[in-house]
Amino acid sequence: MTARVLAFLLSFWLLGPALAHKPSDSYLTVRGEEPHKLAIRWDLALRDLDYVLQLDRDGNGELTWGEVRLRSSDIEGFARQHLQLSAQGAPCPLTAAGPLMLDRHSDGTYAVLSFAAACEKKAPDAIEVAYTAFFDVDPTHRGLLQWTAPGATSAQALVLAAGSATQPLQLQAPSALETLRQYVVEGVWHIWIGFDHILFLVALLLPAVLVRQPGGWTAAPSLRVAAIEVLKVVTAFTVAHSITLSLAALGVVSLPSRLVESVIAASVVLAALNNLRATVDRRRWVMAFAFGLVHGFGFASVLADLGLPQGALVLALVGFNVGVELGQLAIVAAFLPFAYLLRATAFYRVGVLQAGSVVVAVLAGWWFVERAFDLAPA
């Protein structure tokens, strides 16, 4: 042992692991489409593939797309060899579901493979995954798998390591209660991030604590009057979007999403402008109902993205709707006391109702332009 090597190791002592680069991981996304059919996306680091397949033909340390593409069948072969799915001992053969593509992760470029798997036998409760990629050359490698069971909205994370290379993908769809819970959460989440729905509702509710007189706005005489007004608007909105959400989710009606999204933006503009120069006053609930029908189509497209579980369709629909209503109620509960207390002030009438409506109208007007003319970046 030379002094140099000894010095080297002593100087580092045991700091090794903490110096860390990102370790070698591959990312598997497996989604159950039906109990015996799976859709798979597998991201493998080009650097790892190069280590086992020598992709860098000219050995210059730079991988070109040509060098990768030429070897796509070898890469696919490697993947098939190191990912085996089976149900009740019978294989679920993989078929390529698209050409090899690339994606950038935080630590470099990855090859993206897409497969569909169809099991020869139907598994009663689980599909077995056996993962062996790179373990023979690098036992620190991990396969990070995100598994979405058929009918589930959330994924389960599995870590496939040399010591835990074979694991079951649980098939049983979540219990009815669990499905309901998941969709309620999704509904709440969607209204919370669905800024356009919130603004529409708020724009309609802003004047609910006021009464329009020939000379201008005056404060609503009692909380009861204001609350009834709020109740009318919220109920109309809820009933309307529940109708269209259900119809769209069940496939009875469908509208192009660009139209729906544009009209939703327009509805926010109209609701806000109506506060500045009242056209619809006593019958704001009618407006809530009419545009609520369109907002329902908007919710439906979110629900379609989530995927509806076969066999628990109604449950998911009810859950999602309940979630949306709960989200709405939370907004109303936050809004009403504040608005009611401030309703008699000039601040509320000018600063909140008028200025707020102008801001909302401008913002939603921009959305409308973006959506109607397809200017949105994504």
Add this chain to the structure above:
Amino acid sequence: MRLWPFLAALAACPLAHAAPYTPPSDAEVVERLPAATDPALRTVESMRRQLAARPSDPALRLEIAERYFALAMAQGDPRYVGYAASTIAPLERSGDARYWLVRGQVQQYGHDFDGALASLRKASELDPRAAAPVAWRAAIRMVQAKYAEAAQECERLAPLAAPLWGQGCSAYVRAATGQLRPAYASLAQAVAAAGAIDPDLALWQHTRLAEMATRLQDWGGAERHFRAALAQGATDQFLLAAYADFLLQRGRPAEVLALLAGWERSDVLLLRLALAGKATADPRAAGWNRQLRDRFADAERRGDRLHEQEAARWALELEGDAAKALAFASSNYGKQKEPRDAEVLLRAALAARQPAAAQPALAWLRESGYEDAGLAQLAKQAEASK
């Protein structure tokens, strides 16, 4: 505003990436492999090709494994540890001391200290004159805070390597067990008397001396030793981290930014950059902190528990999340018991107002007789608030 759901989805689903793409041209460079810029790695790669032709050449196999492990240590890329492990795997029955040394090193990397000690003992049995297995055992015993065992290993090391090794090893143990001042004085004298020594050895000795001087609050001495270590010209992340901590402690964060420029890929140094960035209100600080957050989240998703000392410090000093810091620090202290591990446990326990959680670190401090004014101060606070 369509950005909202997009950002929310990003936050909620860290595994989601941008959509896959197909490069427009075959000539487009899609990845730069580390071999492109690393001659040491290219050498190993070519040896690996030779091994493919001569798979039953144990000497070549061991040479490759040792080089991979050295790469892992130098660059902190855990892949190389894996490559080293799989390269030596066929030699398990060979009875070669070098096999057991590499195996022990790989095991300690994964915090399997008992397994590592057994492998390193086996290496010494097979080659009693080898210094490295003894030095590694001493290092592991220090991390475990088993000072009597560490001292024994230092004694065994003395006749196997140049005298300054045994002296350095013993001084390091004595400095942790109530004899900081004499250990510092004798090692400083030995280093000065040795004259021109191997630069790597000099770097290590001066780093240790600088740490001892810091604990004695001899700031001038510490600065001198750090500078002497840096003057050796070798890149050593351990030295950079230790000096960065010294500069942070002394309220000189701007110098840390200069010292560690471009070192973001190392978690340990990225943490110091982020701390210095915060202290100087550098515009890059938020980005560094975000990178750390991503890396710790990645490690957690993977089930890695190798970075908890850094994770604890990050949670405490950058995220202001004392409870999380304490969870990391407690779990870390179950495995590693170096002074830095004790310090972060003490600080996290104090911040989380759970001084009882610091009990193991307090016990260690009492039993070892470890001297460090800063640590003593923390311990006093923890004792007082119990």
